[in-house]
Amino acid sequence: MSQSVETRESEASAERRSRFGDWNATATHHTPAEDAQAILTGVLLAALGLAILAHLKFLTGGVAGLALIVSYVFGINVGVAFFLINIPFYALAIGRMGRAFTIKTFTAIALLSIVSYFLPDVFSIAYIDPLAGAVIGGLLVGFALLALFRHRASLGGAGILAIYLQDRFGFRAGLVQLAFDLTILTIALFVVDFAAVIYSLIGAVVLNGFLAINHRPDRYLAT
Template sequence: MARSFGAWSATATHHSPLEDAQGILTGAILTAMGLSILAHLGFLTGGTAGLALILSYATGWNVGLVFFLVNLPFYGLAIGRMGWHFTIKTFLAVALLSAMTALQPDYFTLGTVNPLIGAVLGGLLIGFGLLAMFRHRASLGGVGILAIYLQDRLGWKAGYTQLAIDLAILALSFTVAEPAAIAYSVLGAVVLNLFLAVNHRPDRYIAA
């Protein structure tokens, strides 16, 4: 049995456009569900989405506009270092997630959710969503682009890189949220990024 799976070790996987489409769509759906759980509980998240939320709370600006502006420098990095295919797929992924997040209250509502369970489940769902994106050479912008770039160029694990940045962003949330909500938010970020660190490894799965 072990020999039958040996060919999976460090072999490139070439995805068709249809495979990329289903992977990106699945990733967007899972991420939207995870974000909806965190938002329902009043928790924050890391990455550019978390930074956009913090800036929006602090300034009163529209969160969509802030999210777009925060991502602009990272799109420049994506085009210059990761290529147009990666950038286009990432742009489509961000657009899908934005649309799903806007429509979510009309189609997916939550009742009572235990904060501990919600933080863990939200983190895992977003982790699965990001993993689907990464394995189809896409991301959800911002920190995801930087994490993939550093993993490809320097060998730094994307999950650990994103965790460090996420914790720094969540540290800023003390200005806009209660300590208990921040503690649960940190738990969700740790679960999310440890999941990525364990499961997103280029020596196990190389997508093209």
């Protein structure tokens, strides 16, 4: 009987660890300092990518895209909108992804909200070609998400669900995000002009294609 209890406890412990609840036993074995560096880098890259897209009045997918829509419609700072929209997704992170993932994701979201709020005071764009902006903005956000995903964090929203579905069922995170992105871009048809939607779609394809190629569950198993 005691052996059976110990077995169940061992299985439960393994399940918790698989949901990234143990800081020292994640699949990538990163230290807290390495996680901090990746989160900061990812946040800065994402903020720059979103700044380019916002300058061109383009959109992106997921909660970031929804935050841009709210920003355009209501005139709310995109960083504030991003933080507020992400609040409901914390329940999924806590219930499904574990403590470490939730803490790192919350930190990334809070930092991105703060950086996006103050970025216009220190960074401005005079001109950027729309196609170049869509591609560069998509790549920057893609690099940001890759850095965060590899350190078991995300920028909330669809990213949380994308990582959960990839780890639980093997679905590609990039393809899951693409489905959400297409939904957001459909909503965008009612907010921005058609040309902006086309450029936004190009940026979303670049972003999620980059993730689909570079973020796979059978790769990047650091020891």
